[in-house]
Amino acid sequence: MVKFSKELEAQLIPEWKDYFVNYWQLKKNVKKIKLSRKPKQSSQVYHNSGQYCSSVVDSFFDSARSLVSSISSKLHSTSSSSLEDNEVVESNSIEDEVEHEFHDSELSQLFSEEEEVKKFFERLDEELEKVDNFYKARETEFQQRGEALIKQLDILLDLKQVFNQRSRKNFTSPYSSVHGGRLSRSDSISTRNWDCSENMCETNETSDVSSQTDEVIAALEKNGLNFIGAATRAKSKKGKPKMALRIDIPATNPTRTISAVTSMLWEDLVNTSSKDTPMELISRKKIQCAEKMIRGAFVELYKGLGLLKTYSSLNMVAFTKILKKFDKVANQQASCNYLKTVKRSNFISSDKVVKLMDEVESLFIKHFAEDDRKKAMKYLRPQQQKDSHMITFLVGLFTGCFVTLFAIYAILAHLSGLFSRGYRDDPGYMETVYPIFSTFALLGLHLFMYGCNLLMWKATRINYTFIFEFNPKTALKYRDAFLVCTSLMTAVVGALVLHLILRSKGFPPQQIDAIPGILLLVFFALLMCPINVFYRPTRYCFLKVIRNIVLSPLYKVVMVDFFMADQLTSQIPLLRHMETTACYFLANSLGSYPYDVCKKGKLYKELAYVISFAPYYWRAMQCARRWFDESDVKQLANLGKYVSAMIAAGARLTYAQQQEPTVFFTILVVATSVIATIYQLYWDFVQDWGFFDHSSRNPWLRDDLVLKNKSVYYISIVINLVLRVAWVESVMRLNKVGNVEAKFLDFSLASLEVIRRGHWNFYRLENEHLNNVGKFRAVKTVPLPFRETDFDD
Template identity: 25%
Template sequence: MMMRAENTIANLTERIDLLRSYSRLNHLAVAKILKKHDKVTRIGLSQVLMPEVSSQPFYDLKRLDALDDRLQTLIPPTNPSEGDQQFLKRLRYFREHMGGGHSKMLRGFYVGVSVMLMIDIIVLVCIPHTNPSFDEAAFFASLPPFRFVFMSTLALWGTGWAMNVMETYSVNYLFLLDCDPNIEVRSDTLFNIAALHTSLFILFFGLYVVDYKFAIFGDHEYYVAYPAILLFFWLVSMCWPHDVFRLRYRKGILLSLWRTIKAPFGGSVTFADNITGDVLTSAVKPLQDLALAFYFFSAPMDIARTKTENHPFLMPLIAFLPYWFRMMQCLSRWWETRETRHIWNFGKYLCGNIMVVVTALPLSEFPFFSVYTERLVWVFVYCLSSMYMYCWDVGMDWGIVSFSTTDHTGTFLSREHMLPRWMYGAAAFTNLIGRTTWALTLMPAHTVLKSRIGSQVLRTVVAGIEIMRRAQWFIIRCEFEHLTNASKYRSLLWVPPLISKEDLHATRKRMKPLFTVNVKSIAVDPSWGIKDTAVAAMNSVRSRGESYAP
């Protein structure tokens, strides 16, 4: 009997929370519709109607709060002791982090095996070759297509990890990014796609290394087939229809990318476009590798061997454009809101482009410049840009350190937070490490290390660190936006709860139509409006004696 009463109270409490969410969500929808109307017509209708909407009985949550308080009075007799509460807290933590243990164990096993296979491939790369026709220059010229696939796969793993963390701590990234509410793509979806790409990379890169260096399939000239086939399978897997990660969702990503690219020509900037622009700034090296891959397949091998990375115009342009897009987004946001913070954000990306320019220009050949002066300019711009971006990360994008003179200046994590406190400290430290290597993604690798092997290793490591740093940044950026609406992309502060994939399936099963209407049986006058048509439909339902199914 006691168990049944507890279950009833829990169910009622859950229903009250759902009603609160529905009320706030409807209020948010009306506010967004009126805001869009005012933006188009410039009438200011929201200033007149929103106070009236907020005063309606259906938005008044006092009755729900009173009912919730009455339910809470029934709970104290069954409340656990302080020790039991600590036990339940640990049990809840264990359930959240260890749930789905079978799939997590398999995923961990797969990642471990993949890492060991990659280490084996690295060892094979370091072993002296036995193929008499092996050409070291041609071998390194073929690395960009392999590295592009590897970095895109690492980005999938990083995005899946970020989604998994936000799903664990109920950060509603789907709502913040304006995703389809019915979307079923979750972290497991990206993990599965990343696992497929990882397997393809290990297979074809491993075969390429052992065949080209050790001629296990004999002496031939078809080694270029390995990166070509890998890129082909990568492209097919990205375009292949998927039951969960559907083509229209991938089209939405491309549309966000297109809005980011056309930011210099105007247009409203959404939070998703903001994230897309920032991701592009972290994808400089992979984008350069993609361009080098096209050059590798289109140019003769004797040219590709010597000029794969010697593009004094193309490589700096690819590094320059993502920061240019973000600069234009910041100007668009400033024009729309007139907030000074967007000008400061513009300056952050301007520093990034200055870094691109000073490393691309041969400053030592300019008058009054020497090699020493050139390196001094590099170091100065490098330190300025890195500190500027790091302070913006922890202060403005994450809000974990306040630089305000009126709000806990210099204090760490004085705001409300959803993640464990230690996670913010770890993120601040690792982000500092990532920012110190960030500028290296904008500099040609051969300017840092003259060794061909060293420059390739540096390029790969730095690009990988930047991708994982961006995934970590994405988690806390969404969490901060969820709690504070810091960038003011939303009309209201409230964010609906994140619904898991299992809950989404259960909700669909419970959903039933309130009533069904045979439209052909309703006589509708063409001159009627929406209200008259709706009344006719309701009268038709009543005349047939149909009832409203709960």
């Protein structure tokens, strides 16, 4: 049977961890009460033994008195009488001291127990007050969010009613459902009834439709909302401010980004025309986007209410369990009385959360699921995938296959003299097989490190699915990441073994060199396969993120976008290998000389700079976009870090291409690389990891740490520092030792950078998680589309 402390730790909400009952501290208080009772029991035994000893002393003195009295009859009576009196007094004084000592010991143990009990209940009161206050704050927050969301839904229904009226010529008045100046929520919202065209409704409506539209707008105005253009603001009544309705749609794609820049100018231009009707200021597409935003907000609100309900039930069970432990240890029956106080608290007695959950559920079923409860529950309560033993079996199977095939490849390479002098002079193998193998090897290593990250995040209760805004139902788990990694590497090493066997059998190089190219094409085909196999949601999410990165800064930047862009800055060698491979196969298919074109041509050198700069450029553009959206000056400083990295990378690349670099250029390369490295280390430790806080209670770290062993953090600082200065190898020109040795050295350094990035990922997300904990963000805050703006006359 699992202990409740373990069960509580596994089920509590990570972002609200500090505001749950401190069950572990209360267990320590109960243990102190238990320990305070043990000495009392032993003192009772000691007291009984003391009484036995005093009786022995009395019997001894009685026998001594009888002996003395017999002797005194033969001697003089005066001396015997004096001796007897002295010994009787002495025995009485010894007995009184023993009894007084044991009495004081018993009282001290009793007071000690009462003191520990008092501390326990004081601590219990503090925990109860903490839980209740936190619950009240979150309950109020969700209530306010629910009221605002319901109001947004009312506005959406009213606007949709207007468009439905304007799109029908012969339309019976739906306004009979208006109560108190507002439309009732009788019409469900269905996106399938909307087309995605930007065209407005026909302008030749009948007079009835126009009058009905005016009635709906009047209903909106009666509830404090008006469609006021620049030409009509002056016509409002004096002394009464008007509320202008505005639909704010986040600029999450290039089209919306461009429209967001010009939206104010366009609206002012449209509003100057008095011929435009108020409803023409809002497009149909905006209504659809607003509907999607409100639906997402309902889902997040329902999720937050469910978490608050779980918070209440877990804390109630914790109070019950700890009070039962106290009753058992203290031999008292205090749990019943104290639990009555707990049940009277707001987090147990209040039913506002349950009522709001029911209301949200009914509204969502009615307006977003076409009265289909099963369909609505797929959005409101998505089911997470269960861990499959088959995945674990396949991971083990592919791991064994990879190790076996790699051993076979190493043996065959040694027997065939793959790295002998003859093969070294032949660039075919190193220019076709090595780049593709390095590409897949680095990709597999990155997937392996990501699987390790997922495993550690799960073990330390870091809510990565919430931080990355992944769908819990389709999010990749660590076993899945290991499965993708092992299966990929098994296929790659299998292709290498096949390539080597065919090469040793004397097949023409033009035929067997197509094997790596076929493997690469199969990989890309599988990545973009539309069939729902091989983790299609994850594959499409990856492609979407890559699209957002490449088109930066046109897309709004979210956490997963800049996190993936940081990964690409560590995979520049992989991009270089992909460029070399594509160039070789393209040149070979065109009948050119692939080695001369892809290694010595001017185009190759220019592409080398482009590929080396691209990840840093994308990341810098993301910082620029975040500064534009959030007005955070830190994003400009972060942009400077990637600009310095671009300058250093360009200097090192130019240095590597020179045969005999000058001393000045060597100093320039070292200076730019040192400046970029210091910049990067500062940002890693201070901004990304949150370390080096001078006021922290943990020296050189931060106040809150997920890992219990602090030495791990100090070791990680040293590891990140060492791996950040790997660029020294390019300055020392160690890669001039030989073709094979140089490629092996480059691959080793690239692998170390991937390992450093995987190591960096854990602490980066740990810091992000702790920031969410500090702000109690357990659910997403979806922006609402309709905004009211006050306009005076």
